[in-house]
Amino acid sequence: MSESDPETEPPDETVDLRLLIPAGAGWLTAALLLGANASAAFWTAAVTAVATGLAMAAALLSEATHRRSELGRRERLRLPSWTGLSGRPGLARRVVVTAVGVGVVVVGMAVAAGWQVERLQAGPVMGLAQSGAAVKVRLKVVGDPAVRSTPGSRRPPYVMVRATVEEVSGRGSAARVRTPVLVIGTLRWKEVRFGQHVEATGRLGSVDKGGEVAAMLSSRVAPRVLDEPAWWLRAAERVRAGLRQAVAGEPEAVRGLVPALVMGDESRLPPELAEDFKTTGLTHLSAVSGTNLTLLLAFVLPLARLLGVRARGLTVVGLAMVVVFVVLARPQPSVLRAAVMGLVALAAMAGGGGTRRAARSLSVAVIALLLVDTSLARSAGFALSVLATAGIVLLGPSWRDALARWMPMRLAEALSCPLAAQLACTPIVAWLSGQVSMVAVAANLLAGPAVGPATILGFGAAGIALLSVDLAHLLGWLAGWPARWIILVAEKGADLPGASSSWPATVIGIAVLTLLCIALVLGLHRILARPIAMLLALVLLAVVILRPIRSLGWPPDGWLMVACDVGQGDGLVLHAGRSTAIVVDTGPDPAAIDRCLSQLDVKYVPVVVLTHFHADHAGGLAGVLRGRKVGEIEVTPYFSPPAEYKRVLELAAQHQIPIRPVTYREKRTIGPVSWTSLWPARVPALTGKSSATSSDEGSPENNASIALMTEVAGLRLLLTGDLEPESQRAVLATGADLRADVLKVPHHGSGQQDPTFIAATKARLAIISAGLNNDYGHPAPRTLDLLTHQGMKIARTDTSGSIALLAPNHHLSITTQRTTS
Numbered sequence: 001m002s003e004s005d006p007e008t009e010p011p012d013e014t015v016d017l018r019l020l021i022p023a024g025a026g027w028l029t030a031a032l033l034l035g036a037n038a039s040a041a042f043w044t045a046a047v048t049a050v051a052t053g054l055a056m057a058a059a060l061l062s063e064a065t066h067r068r069s070e071l072g073r074r075e076r077l078r079l080p081s082w083t084g085l086s087g088r089p090g091l092a093r094r095v096v097v098t099a100v101g102v103g104v105v106v107v108g109m110a111v112a113a114g115w116q117v118e119r120l121q122a123g124p125v126m127g128l129a130q131s132g133a134a135v136k137v138r139l140k141v142v143g144d145p146a147v148r149s150t151p152g153s154r155r156p157p158y159v160m161v162r163a164t165v166e167e168v169s170g171r172g173s174a175a176r177v178r179t180p181v182l183v184i185g186t187l188r189w190k191e192v193r194f195g196q197h198v199e200a201t202g203r204l205g206s207v208d209k210g211g212e213v214a215a216m217l218s219s220r221v222a223p224r225v226l227d228e229p230a231w232w233l234r235a236a237e238r239v240r241a242g243l244r245q246a247v248a249g250e251p252e253a254v255r256g257l258v259p260a261l262v263m264g265d266e267s268r269l270p271p272e273l274a275e276d277f278k279t280t281g282l283t284h285l286s287a288v289s290g291t292n293l294t295l296l297l298a299f300v301l302p303l304a305r306l307l308g309v310r311a312r313g314l315t316v317v318g319l320a321m322v323v324v325f326v327v328l329a330r331p332q333p334s335v336l337r338a339a340v341m342g343l344v345a346l347a348a349m350a351g352g353g354g355t356r357r358a359a360r361s362l363s364v365a366v367i368a369l370l371l372v373d374t375s376l377a378r379s380a381g382f383a384l385s386v387l388a389t390a391g392i393v394l395l396g397p398s399w400r401d402a403l404a405r406w407m408p409m410r411l412a413e414a415l416s417c418p419l420a421a422q423l424a425c426t427p428i429v430a431w432l433s434g435q436v437s438m439v440a441v442a443a444n445l446l447a448g449p450a451v452g453p454a455t456i457l458g459f460g461a462a463g464i465a466l467l468s469v470d471l472a473h474l475l476g477w478l479a480g481w482p483a484r485w486i487i488l489v490a491e492k493g494a495d496l497p498g499a500s501s502s503w504p505a506t507v508i509g510i511a512v513l514t515l516l517c518i519a520l521v522l523g524l525h526r527i528l529a530r531p532i533a534m535l536l537a538l539v540l541l542a543v544v545i546l547r548p549i550r551s552l553g554w555p556p557d558g559w560l561m562v563a564c565d566v567g568q569g570d571g572l573v574l575h576a577g578r579s580t581a582i583v584v585d586t587g588p589d590p591a592a593i594d595r596c597l598s599q600l601d602v603k604y605v606p607v608v609v610l611t612h613f614h615a616d617h618a619g620g621l622a623g624v625l626r627g628r629k630v631g632e633i634e635v636t637p638y639f640s641p642p643a644e645y646k647r648v649l650e651l652a653a654q655h656q657i658p659i660r661p662v663t664y665r666e667k668r669t670i671g672p673v674s675w676t677s678l679w680p681a682r683v684p685a686l687t688g689k690s691s692a693t694s695s696d697e698g699s700p701e702n703n704a705s706i707a708l709m710t711e712v713a714g715l716r717l718l719l720t721g722d723l724e725p726e727s728q729r730a731v732l733a734t735g736a737d738l739r740a741d742v743l744k745v746p747h748h749g750s751g752q753q754d755p756t757f758i759a760a761t762k763a764r765l766a767i768i769s770a771g772l773n774n775d776y777g778h779p780a781p782r783t784l785d786l787l788t789h790q791g792m793k794i795a796r797t798d799t800s801g802s803i804a805l806l807a808p809n810h811h812l813s814i815t816t817q818r819t820t821s
Contacts, residue, residue: 019363021098026105030370030377033113044110048103105367109374116374120214123177128170129204129215135170136201137217138226139163139183143332144267145190149615156643159189162213162332166197170204180213188222193237194330195229212333212375236327240265242465243458246476252654253487254480260286261451261483262458263329264338272622273487275591278433279500280493281422281440282447284388285486287381293325293339299456328462333373334381340365341385344393358393362386380432384425391424392417395521402529416528418444423521427514434505436513438545443493450482457482494591495598495627498545554804555600556815560712561805563744564596565797565817568771568778569616571596572719572744574712576671579603583624584708584719588616590623596802597624606631606670609662611706611721613644614699621648625655636680637661638704662706672712678736679707679727702747703727709740713807716740718761722747728757741812742767742805745787749779749796759790764812766792767803774798 033044120126128135143162165179183189183200192198202219228234240263247258253273259265264287266274277283297318304317322339329335344358344365366386369376376382396416403412422440430436437443457479465472493499503509527533555562564571566587573596574582581602586593597605605628610618613636624630633652639645652659664681668674680703705721718740723731724747731738732754743763746753748770766787770778779796787794795803800816807813 019101019367020359022101022105023363023366025102026109026367026370027377029106029109030113030374033110034116034374034378039114042111042114044106048106048110051103053103108367108371109377112371112374113377120179123168123179124170124173124175125165125168125177125179125181125204126206126214128168129206131171132203132205133170134201134203135168135217137165137169137199138167139181139198139200139223140166141192141194141196141198142180144194144330145192146267147187147190156641157187159183159185159187161185161189161192163198163217165217179215181215181217182207182213183217183219185219186222189219192223192225193229193233195233197226198223199226200224212379232327233330236330238466239328239462242472243462243476244268245469246461246465246472247458247480248476249473250476250480251484254483257286257483257487258454258458258461258476258479261455261486262462263325264335270622272590272594272626273490275589276490276494279435279437279439279591280443280490281429281437282443282486282490284384285447285451287334293322293343296321296325296455296459297343299452333376333379336373337369337376337379337382337385340369341389344389358397362390362393380428383428387424387428388421391420391422395420395424398525399528402525405529406531414445414448415441418448423517423524426517427510430503430513431505431510434502435500436503437500438541439493439496439499443489446493447486447489450485454479454482454486491626495594496545497599501544554802554815554817556804556806558806558808559600559804559815560715560807561717561742562596562600563767563769563795563797563803563805564593565802566592566596566620566769568748568774568776569619570611570721570744570748570769571620572769573597573600573602574673574710574717576606576673580671581605582607582609582670582673582675584609585611585617585721586620586624588619590620590626592623593620594623594626597628599802602628604629604631607634607668608632609634609706609708610636610648611719612636612701612704613639613641613648614701614722615644617721618644618648621651625651625657630655630657633657633659634662634706635659636704636706638680638701640701640704673710674712675708675710677706678709678734678738679723679731680704681730681734705746707731709736709738714810715742715805715807715812717742717744717805718763719744720746722750724750724752725754725757728754732757732760741765743792744769745779745783747778748774748776749783750776751780751782753783753786755786758786763790763792765805765814766794767805768794768796768798770796770798772798 029044141161141163145159145161147157148160149157161183163181163183165177165181167176168174168179181204183202185200185202200217200219200223201221202217205216205218207213207216229237240259243259243262244255244265247255250258252268253270256266256269256273259267260269266286269286274283274286277286300321301314301318304314309317322343326335326339329338344361369382396413399420400409400412400416403415419441422437422444426436457475461472461475461479464475503513527537560575562573562575564573564587567589569587569589570585571587571593572584574584576582579601581597581600581604583593583597583602583605586608605624608621608624608630610621610633612618621633633648635648649659662677662680664679665677667676702722702724703726705723705727707721707723707727708719710717710719716739718738720728720743728746738757738760740761740763742765743758743761745766745768749768768779778798784794795814795816797803802817804815805812806815
């Protein structure tokens, strides 16, 4: 058959670049032009259009000349027609088709980007934001409110929600507009609902160019609701509420996960479970992704076929389910993106055409989505969706066939899909999180069989809740069992010593990782096709993940205390026996303290001491409680801030752990560890003003920190929480003996220190627990100078990682995860 036949297609495994290259060029164009002004985008479109026309004319002229030459040569040589020379399109024609495609898409993307920038800049909102104006606005809520908090920050939780400004008044003028903004409000904003119109006041602020919004609105007052959402949104809310009610009797993690699996409702997902999902590469399950829709369609369409629905009827059913999915998950950009990508993946896997058809479908989807919403070009979620889908439809089939040479086809499919998706997304994930999951493929493989039943049963519970609460509870209970398996996989996977590895989120670091991923893409087919090579690769991966030999001797034998690297916070662990330790503060991140305790093989914690209730000292408590037996929680008698104190009480009650305030000068001994509480002495005296300057962040809570003189193996360790100079002087005034071998420097090395207090400790070693490049400037240079002048050796978690304290032969020394001294 002649290559000139327009109906002839290359074999399935040949990637069709005619649309893949234009899609990539268009994506790059949109990403670059979103940060420019509208005129630059429109000029780019015009210049590209002219260049494309000239290139097309030149290529066509070259092709015509070539064809005339070939035809004349054939007549002279009398070549038979089967040679195909008379109809051979030649390289020039292929190049021109691709070039024209690139040109047309680039022109379209440039115009779309220009319109996007023009839309953001239209009206007075962006100008008011640049001057930080106070405004009164009428908003349409176009997203679900999300409660956020900054780990280690003293600021209370806040709410973020997307909205569109429809009316704005400020600086003596008013205007009707349609400008997208991001609202940052108090907790009173969490009651707004998708689709509502509200009236609010606040202050506008600028955002980076090229984003999805024109400005940020900071509001300290509650919004005034003007109307209710549309009827179809209210109906969707009832369905969502019905699903939450259907799983209301399940454990907390199940109550949060099932709505997340079904419709991306992450509002009740426990933070520690979300962190486990992140570590194990299962985050896509709890977010709105193409997986949700693919599973729904994969269940509904075969069921419709069994009921006798055929041909166009199946198309109608499929489209109806897409509409239902979009309405339930809310018609937001992320949902529309997920719907399109889910359809692409399903069509590629269910239909013919192989890799060639998959590449074409994916390219069309990318171009269409970017033309509809050009801001997706800079969206990490969009990039992850596209790359995951590309991995599944482009790499998955060949890897499946390679594995199927020596294993069952279904198992080969189950392995190839998560492997391809994870490898394709790895560079973006590392850029966003600074880590690479080593267990993602295994976790997805193990969790995969449970995702479908949990999602389908959850959808059933959501719908039936409108008719029968009891039947909905039954389906919710059934959906909870596969959800429990997914939770177990995430928790156990995240607990593995090598579950994830840190990776530098820099341009060079991500470039190196990308090259490694490309090398794997090129060579993995050969490994997958050979069982012995696969076995060796799995053994190597198991060693990396399980770490049967502790990396670099960590933790060292004979460790007495470890200052865990928990970021900007404190997390201290005192060795109290085999697999037993006293924990003083937990840092801001449950995952960080959990990881540190797992590395130290701590399974029993007789006492957790929370020196005070700031999040950078108590926020990681859930990580200590995860999978460990905890005897009791000892806290400061100053119960502030109230929100964090309440959270600690709820966690303690949930795990049935007694909690009690420390008493002044109480002495306790557990195994080889003994301690005496030196502070606080009297709570009412702690509520006065702090001595901290405007550049610091002092507070009464800091002054109420528990201070402990701890003794272990003959060493005295002074643990000081976040004591500020007032309380440092008060401790001195009590006449307590502050002499110690080791000082845990108060308040992460803040510049607010009392020199007399520091000198009274006569410590040989000063340990500072702080986060790398933290916003507070900890440790302060003047504090480092003060410690140095006192002759103390300084060890810092921000520069050395976790620090282990040892005393071999009564000689004080430290070991870190990176260096030894």
